[in-house]
């Protein structure tokens with residue numbers, strides 16, 4: 001049994017990139033195209049849920065893309081606290097009215113899930129739908145690596161990581177950090193690059209350092225938020241593995 005202990009002035013922040021998607025499997029640039037998970041991606045999301053099953057979660061943020069939302073919901077099927085994640089619908093007055101819950105007790109047993117387009121994957125512009133290998137053959141490996149991993153070089157008519165950070169990190173600071181400050185434990189299910197931009201902020205990475213930051217699909221990363229600082233705790237290992245967390249850097 002893996003126990004997770006938080007002292008009172010600490011809150012947990014879990015980041016998880018969506019499980020493998022159908023276009024990841026086909027090695028196509030995806031960006032903001034809304035494709036679902038593969039069966040392997042579903043299994044990755046469930047395994048991720050097992051790894052975080054003892055970590056408290058009070059709020060969940062996802063992008064507006066189905067692969068991140070599927071990952072969050074599948075992971076939460078493994079959570080021990082058995083609270084019910086509920087997607088909040090505030091996109092219109094009517095949506096808010098029609099999705100209202102009239103029981104305080106039931107609300108206490110639920111976890112609000114907020115979908116935010118600001119957490120969407122970086123928009124890959126004219127690369128969306130292209131095969132990554134064919135693109136490298138056509139434009140050269142270096143150029144494609146520059147588009148995929150540099151901080152300030154956007155793909156043709158797409159977003160650079162910097163442009164993605166301008167919306168994703170801004171959203172994190174404005175909407176998510178205050179929740180952590182108020183003592184809420186938060187999970188974010190998003191994408192390779194929108195999370196790279198957030199991790200760059202959390203770990204204070206330079207434009208150079210972020211180039212080598214790669215995120216696997218479906219592997220949760222844990223941060224502890226304490227006294228306004230983010231402490232990276234690596235990826236919680238699964239119930240079948242010894243130890244608690246891979247401490248990468250305190």
Ligand SMILES: O=C(O)[C@H](O)COP(=O)(O)O
Pocket residue numbers: 028029030031032121124148191192193
């Ligand atoms: O959008 C995509 O294609 C993937 O989610 C991330 O792609 P990348 O690893 O090429 O940035």
